[in-house]
Amino acid sequence: xxxxxxxxxxxxxxxxxxxxxxxxxxxxxxxxxxxxxxxxxxxxxxxxxxxxxxxxxxxxxxxxxxxxxxxxxxxxxxxxxxxxxxxxxxxxxxxxxxxxxxxxxxxxxxxxxxxxxxxxxxxxxxxxxxxxxxxxxxxxxxxxxxxxxxxxxxxxxxxxxxxxxxxxxxxxxxxxxxxxxxxxxxxxxxxxxxxxxxxxxxxxxxxxxxxxxxxxxxxxxxxxxxxxxxxxxxxxxxxxxxxxxxxxxxxxxxxxxxxxxxxxxxxxxxxxxxxxxxxxxxxxxxxxxx
Amino acid sequence: xxxxxxxxxxxxxxxxxxxxxxxxxxxxxxxxxxxxxxxxxxxxxxxxxxxxxxxxxxxxxxxxxxxxxxxxxxxxxxxxxxxxxxxxxxxxxxxxxxxxxxxxxxxxxxxxxxxxxxxxxxxxxxxxxxxxxxxxxxxxxxxxxxxxxxxxxxxxxxxxxxxxxxxxxxxxxxxxxxxxxxxxxxxxxxxxxxxxxxxxxxxxxxxxxxxxxxxxxxxxxxxxxxxxxxxxxxxxxxxxxxxxxxxxxxxxxxxxxxxxxxxxxxxxxxxxxxxxxx
Numbered sequence: 190x191x192x193x194x195x196x197x198x199x200x201x202x203x204x205x206x207x208x209x210x211x212x213x214x215x216x217x218x219x220x221x222x223x224x225x226x227x228x229x230x231x232x233x234x235x236x237x238x239x240x241x242x243x244x245x246x247x248x249x250x251x252x253x254x255x256x257x258x259x260x261x262x263x264x265x266x267x268x269x270x271x272x273x274x275x276x277x278x279x280x281x282x283x284x285x286x287x288x289x290x291x292x293x294x295x296x297x298x299x300x301x302x303x304x305x306x307x308x309x310x311x312x313x314x315x316x317x318x319x320x321x322x323x324x325x326x327x328x329x330x331x332x333x334x335x336x337x338x339x340x341x342x343x344x345x346x347x348x349x350x351x352x353x354x355x356x357x358x359x360x361x362x363x364x365x366x367x368x369x370x371x372x373x374x375x376x377x378x379x380x381x382x383x384x385x386x387x388x389x390x391x392x393x394x395x396x397x398x399x400x401x402x403x404x405x406x407x408x409x410x411x412x413x414x415x416x417x418x419x420x421x422x423x424x425x426x427x428x429x430x431x432x433x434x435x436x437x438x439x440x441x442x443x444x445x446x447x448x449x450x451x452x453x454x455x456x457x458x459x460x461x462x463x464x465x466x467x468x469x470x471x472x473x474x475x476x477x478x479x
Numbered sequence: 480x481x482x483x484x485x486x487x488x489x490x491x492x493x494x495x496x497x498x499x500x501x502x503x504x505x506x507x508x509x510x511x512x513x514x515x516x517x518x519x520x521x522x523x524x525x526x527x528x529x530x531x532x533x534x535x536x537x538x539x540x541x542x543x544x545x546x547x548x549x550x551x552x553x554x555x556x557x558x559x560x561x562x563x564x565x566x567x568x569x570x571x572x573x574x575x576x577x578x579x580x581x582x583x584x585x586x587x588x589x590x591x592x593x594x595x596x597x598x599x600x601x602x603x604x605x606x607x608x609x610x611x612x613x614x615x616x617x618x619x620x621x622x623x624x625x626x627x628x629x630x631x632x633x634x635x636x637x638x639x640x641x642x643x644x645x646x647x648x649x650x651x652x653x654x655x656x657x658x659x660x661x662x663x664x665x666x667x668x669x670x671x672x673x674x675x676x677x678x679x680x681x682x683x684x685x686x687x688x689x690x691x692x693x694x695x696x697x698x699x700x701x702x703x704x705x706x707x708x709x710x711x712x713x714x715x716x717x718x719x720x721x722x723x724x725x726x727x728x729x730x731x732x733x734x735x736x737x738x739x740x741x742x743x744x745x746x747x748x749x750x751x752x753x754x755x756x757x
Contacts, residue, residue: 231620231650282648338520364566364647366519366677368716393650435651438721445747450755464728470754471734 489540562632622653
């Protein structure tokens with residue numbers, strides 16, 4: 190499912206002393222089936238952008254096209270419910286939103302609100318808990334007895350239970366340890382393959398951008414300041430440094446090598462690419478020594 | 480060298496039938512040092528931090544803080560020597576404004592008003608938040624809130640600061656801010672720092688790293704020594720510094736790499752030596 194932004198601006202508290210322009214003339218397209226990474230500093234407008242993806246916010250000016258629905262300033266809230274089902278948002282620290290006394294009720298809450306019978310919703314809960322890699326036996330437990338990582342998976346299962354087409358993830362691995370981070374990212378990529386999701390990921394982890402995304406949007410002061418494939422966006426290391434944004438560790442390392450006189454045809458994005466490039470350099474050196 | 484923290488044979492179980500969260504842990508930390516405790520979620524790191532501050536009533540083992548054994552009777556006295564910063568910036572902001580928040584602890588200790596003023600001013604200056612003194616918490620970023628929490632701790636003039644995953648909910652800039660402040664505080668005030676983390680980047684400035692797994696210390700030593708054992712760290716579900724990860728990837732490609740740990744700059748030097756030097 191594609192989502193298109195056409196000159197979208199958003200102003201918080203317009204015509205008051207607290208007026209704040211969070212988005213300025215944003216135009217971009219999230220392609221169907223793509224994995225888009227959204228990067229930028231705290232306060233750059235990422236969260237405001239996210240909330241336009243399922244019309245939680247409506248543009249102050251401009252239009253957002255969510256599949257074939259047009260959202261403008263004038264769109265009434267009445268017909269937005271089906272849209273919100275199609276675009277699921279996993280907010281930051283989603284485990285904070287758990288509330289029910291059992292895992293099953295928590296996951297089933299969304300579908301029941303959208304008209305599923307308790308039986309259907311219960312079945313869905315069982316399916317979703319398996320999908321996020323937790324044992325079915327947890328369904329009757331209180332979510333608050335689980336570990337932090339398990340709670341986060343339950344919260345994600347609750348969003349998946351709405352069976353969305355687009356999954357929006359706001360820093361889904363923040364606060365997790367390295368193995369927890371890896372598990373959650375694997376979960377999303379395998380879900381994307383098996384369920385054909387479109388994914389929008391907000392992250393500060395540039396390794397994840399390099400490893401998983403095929404489209405990167407860089408935001409600053411409510412504007413898109415760069416957009417493209419990860420290789421294009423990360424090619425200009427100095428520009429990103431200038432914006433105080435990180436690049437993947439491998440790109441950073443290669444950039445340091447370039448400063449010392451090494452040459453790369455294109456800067457590597459991942460450890461594997463960099464190691465391959467360096468291995469090729471050793472091979473060439475050996476050959477020229479012989 | 481006087482040890483400001485000494486832990487001997489500390490064992491703690493949350494539930495009687497479960498495996499211990501801490502299993503016969505012993506170590507000591509010299510005054511003024513920065514020690515990082517690393518381990519994955521559930522390894523016992525936080526339990527250990529809470530035991531030092533008397534937040535957990537352990538039955539087996541001893542904890543000495545600044546030469547005094549921690550007991551039920553002196554827990555408040557010992558606690559006044561330790562300042563703790565927790566993970567979530569929103570959960571430890573109690574004041575209506577930044578300066579109220581920093582003054583909170585001092586007010587509870589019935590410190591005279593003038594002195595509170597002076598200590599709050601100085602603490603806010605130390606964490607570079609003076610210009611934010613009248614702001615409310617919702618006007619601050621996560622990193623700024625953690626700096627306010629740090630100011631609240633500094634105002635109490637502790638000898639030890641314990642950071643319990645204090646940066647894990649912050650963005651990269653917030654994290655750098657906090658680490659920068661900690662480094663400066665150590666230099667200026669000679670405070671002992673114990674940081675509990677699973678971010679390996681945060682351990683590079685430490686004097687010593689203690690690796691915890693299943694409640695046991697399985698290794699401790701200088702960062703370079705710990706990083707060199709990257710296979711162990713990876714097995715424990717921890718990260719290793721980037722230079723070490725690259726080294727492993729090169730080994731898989733049959734390239735002989737230096738044995739000892741080197742940081743990224745050291746690795747680039749080595750590559751230059753082996754590949755570009757005439």
